[in-house]
Amino acid sequence: xxxxxxxxxxxxxxAGDPSDGLGVEDSPxxxxxxxxxxxxxxxxxxxxIGLVVLVIVSAIGxxxxxxxxxxxxxxGLGFFTEFRWLPSQDIIxxxxxxxxxxxxxxxxxxxxxxxxxxxxxxxxxxxxARLRPSLIRAVDLMAAVPGIVFGLWVLFIxxxxxxxxxxxxxxxxxxxxxxxxxxDVDYPIWNQAPGYPSYAGSAFIAAIAVTMMIFPxxxxxxxxVFGEAPLGExxxxxxxxxxxxxxxxxxxxxxxxxxxxxxxxxxxxRALGETISVVxxxxxxxxxxxxxxxxxxxxxxxxxxSSFKEASPSQLSALLTAGFVLFCMTLIVNSxxxxxxSRSRGRDVTDL
Amino acid sequence: xxxxxxxxxxxxxxxDAQPETAPAESGPVAVAPEVEHLRRTxxxxxxxxxxxxxxxxxxxxxxWLFYTKIFPFEGTVGFVVVWYAVFVLFYAGLTALTxxxxxxxxxxxxxxxxxxxxxxxxxxxxxxIMTFIKGMPALTHSNFFTxxxxxxxxxxxxxxxxxxxxxxxxxIEVAIAVGxxxxxxxxxxxxxxxxxxxxxxxxxxxxxxMTALPSIVAGLFIYSxxxxxxxxxxxxxxxxxxxxxxxxxxxxxxxxxxxxxxxxGLREASYALGAGRWQTVWKVVLPTARxxxxxxxxxxxxxxxxxxxxxxxxxxxxxxxxSNPVQDPMNSLPLFIYASVSTGSPQMEERAYAAAAVMLVVxxxxxxxxxxVAGGRKxx
Numbered sequence: 001x002x003x004x005x006x007x008x009x010x011x012x013x014x015a016g017d018p019s020d021g022l023g024v025e026d027s028p029x030x031x032x033x034x035x036x037x038x039x040x041x042x043x044x045x046x047x048x049i050g051l052v053v054l055v056i057v058s059a060i061g062x063x064x065x066x067x068x069x070x071x072x073x074x075x076g077l078g079f080f081t082e083f084r085w086l087p088s089q090d091i092i093x094x095x096x097x098x099x100x101x102x103x104x105x106x107x108x109x110x111x112x113x114x115x116x117x118x119x120x121x122x123x124x125x126x127x128x129a130r131l132r133p134s135l136i137r138a139v140d141l142m143a144a145v146p147g148i149v150f151g152l153w154v155l156f157i158x159x160x161x162x163x164x165x166x167x168x169x170x171x172x173x174x175x176x177x178x179x180x181x182x183x184d185v186d187y188p189i190w191n192q193a194p195g196y197p198s199y200a201g202s203a204f205i206a207a208i209a210v211t212m213m214i215f216p217x218x219x220x221x222x223x224x225v226f227g228e229a230p231l232g233e234x235x236x237x238x239x240x241x242x243x244x245x246x247x248x249x250x251x252x253x254x255x256x257x258x259x260x261x262x263x264x265x266x267x268x269x270r271a272l273g274e275t276i277s278v279v280x281x282x283x284x285x286x287x288x289x290x291x292x293x294x295x296x297x298x299x300x301x302x303x304x305x306s307s308f309k310e311a312s313p314s315q316l317s318a319l320l321t322a323g324f325v326l327f328c329m330t331l332i333v334n335s336x337x338x339x340x341x342s343r344s345r346g347r348d349v350t351d352l
Numbered sequence: 353x354x355x356x357x358x359x360x361x362x363x364x365x366x367x368d369a370q371p372e373t374a375p376a377e378s379g380p381v382a383v384a385p386e387v388e389h390l391r392r393t394x395x396x397x398x399x400x401x402x403x404x405x406x407x408x409x410x411x412x413x414x415x416w417l418f419y420t421k422i423f424p425f426e427g428t429v430g431f432v433v434v435w436y437a438v439f440v441l442f443y444a445g446l447t448a449l450t451x452x453x454x455x456x457x458x459x460x461x462x463x464x465x466x467x468x469x470x471x472x473x474x475x476x477x478x479x480x481i482m483t484f485i486k487g488m489p490a491l492t493h494s495n496f497f498t499x500x501x502x503x504x505x506x507x508x509x510x511x512x513x514x515x516x517x518x519x520x521x522x523x524i525e526v527a528i529a530v531g532x533x534x535x536x537x538x539x540x541x542x543x544x545x546x547x548x549x550x551x552x553x554x555x556x557x558x559x560x561x562m563t564a565l566p567s568i569v570a571g572l573f574i575y576s577x578x579x580x581x582x583x584x585x586x587x588x589x590x591x592x593x594x595x596x597x598x599x600x601x602x603x604x605x606x607x608x609x610x611x612x613x614x615x616x617g618l619r620e621a622s623y624a625l626g627a628g629r630w631q632t633v634w635k636v637v638l639p640t641a642r643x644x645x646x647x648x649x650x651x652x653x654x655x656x657x658x659x660x661x662x663x664x665x666x667x668x669x670x671x672x673x674x675s676n677p678v679q680d681p682m683n684s685l686p687l688f689i690y691a692s693v694s695t696g697s698p699q700m701e702e703r704a705y706a707a708a709a710v711m712l713v714v715x716x717x718x719x720x721x722x723x724x725v726a727g728g729r730k731x732x
Contacts (some may be wrong), residue, residue: 042630043547051535054555057562057601060573118468126465142476144715146658148686153479164427243458265697273566276660301568309573316576321620323569334564339426
């Protein structure tokens with residue numbers, strides 16, 4: 001390294017004169033860094049880039065926010081309460097798609113979270129030590145599989161089975177509002193008219209695709225937190241004669257609770273914005289209904305993907321407003337998740 | 353970690369271990385001490401194994417009998433669910449014959465803990481296998497990789513047409529997107545982590561917030577700004593911008609995490625040797641973080657390759673080879689898949705699967721490269 005650069009502290013203020021001897025008070029010296037030209041260019045350059053990125057990134061948020069003003073002026077609060085999306089009649093509202101988005105995401109969570117918790121526990125505590133790295137890698141790899149592939153898979157492989165399950169559930173548990181399907185449930189599923197079409201493309205089936213998208217993320221967050229459970233306490237539990245499950249229940253799960261909640265929230269944030277696998281699977285319908293097994297639902301992202309092309313400028317701004325609402329939802333969920341996860345990790349930061 | 357995992361589950365020691373030692377102590381001194389046998393530390397006894405096998409066999413038989421012969425049920429999913437429930441019942445019952453309650457609870461939980469990853473593993477395997485099997489008819493024709501779809505009708509045989517245009521499109525779009533988002537992302541991360549000062553906190557907060565931006569909203573943003581307001585044509589550049597918009601916060605945040613892992617001691621050592629800020633970042637911090645940065649970059653590329661929503665809104669779908677990103681629509685792999693499935697023609701569907709298989713291979717290759725670059729180093 002060249003010897004020219006001296007970011008060394010420069011003494012400012014009264015330098016103690018050794019000849020002076022007594023009588024001079026010690027005062028704290030002021031430490032100032034005099035940066036070389038190279039460093040000044042670097043510091044200011046990187047600050048400029050940081051600010052440019054800040055401007056770009058916040059411009060997106062601002063743009064979305066500003067776009068929603070004309071929409072709200074035009075449609076008023078009815079934009080949030082109207083469930084129909086009929087651009088030709090100028091009736092536009094997002095309550096149905098918001099409800100659909102939340103439904104699909106929540107069902108996906110119901111599937112994905114138990115699977116993720118159990119898989120994370122399997123990786124940290126049950127799997128043989130030599131299998132562990134490959135299991136972790138497999139989960140990471142699953143996270144990289146494109147959503148459209150899962151969409152295809154659900155559409156052609158899972159849907160035929162899932163509709164049978166949905167039919168069975170609606171037949172025997174249809175009295176429960178969630179599982180009700182407005183069709184003749186005694187009709188066999190293979191029958192064309194009220195059979196298969198009433199069950200295909202439901203929120204339930206779309207949620208299976210979303211499950212595959214969010215499972216790896218939830219699993220890896222939970223696995224990391226479970227893996228940080230204090231070894232001493234685990235061994236203490238085992239030494240006291242606990243079975244593996246007792247050890248996990250008393251040490252690992254309490255320790256990893258915030259990780260489980262945080263992983264769930266992160267997965268929820270991802271599930272809300274999942275687009276293409278949902279678009280492939282669902283049959284679009286704008287309706288607020290609790291019947292998740294019944295064909296027809298809609299999410300904000302599928303609404304955007306399916307109707308941006310024919311949108312007039314005012315509808316485009318309505319779509320942007322819907323996108324802004326979606327962004328706000330994921331932003332809130334992700335921020336909560338970040339707070340929760342960071343709280344679980346903050347305690348042990350190790351340095352070199 | 354390993355020590356704990358290798359330990360046996362706490363369990364009653366094998367019954368034959370105890371009577372051996374007792375006579376040896378009480379016996380006469382003249383008798384040579386018996387050879388000590390190493391205690392088997394494996395947690396599983398033969399009885400456990402028999403319990404497991406017995407429960408499995410009994411549950412299969414019972415489920416088969418009741419499910420298919422006596423009750424009017426049908427369907428594979430139902431069979432598996434019922435079998436699992438019956439298996440857990442049998443396993444718990446058999447264990448309860450010889451073990452106390454905590455052991456029974458442990459075994460029941462163990463079945464669930466093994467079943468969940470198995471289920472997901474089967475699902476993942478079926479995703480991969482299905483994609484390749486369904487895509488095989490198209491994949492086996494070499495023209496699939498060397499021709500585009502111009503002038504090819506949906507139901508033409510597989511000897512015509514291919515995905516060259518989509519491959520080239522994906523390559524160009526992802527290259528531009530990464531070319532924009534990677535330098536900006538890393539520079540922002542360096543600013544947030546190494547330079548700091550006023551504003552860095554704000555930048556970090558905003559960047560973290562924008563990682564929540566759903567990809568479809570990023571696409572819609574570019575669509576309305578570039579295509580509608582600025583009047584740009586639907587093109588590869590617009591798609592690349594949309595991908596970059598989506599990837600920039602993700603890249604910046606991933607790089608920030610990687611830079612945070614660089615030990616502070618290295619920086620201090622560098623300053624102590626008289627290096628400046630720039631020299632420290634360029635010669636110490638970035639080289640140390642290089643494997644992690646490369647991993648973040650490659651995983652980011654893998655994500656961008658498979659992202660459909662932004663390109664769906666911005667690039668338009670061409671059927672011909674177009675290598676000019678600023679003019680005319682440009683296709684890409686995910687968009688090709690989506691458009692082909694939407695046509696509903698069986699041939700196009702198989703082409704979509706073949707393209708999905710190619711995409712899986714691309715993602716897998718990127719993933720393996722990422723692992724090799726990371727070189728076994730643990731980067732979180």
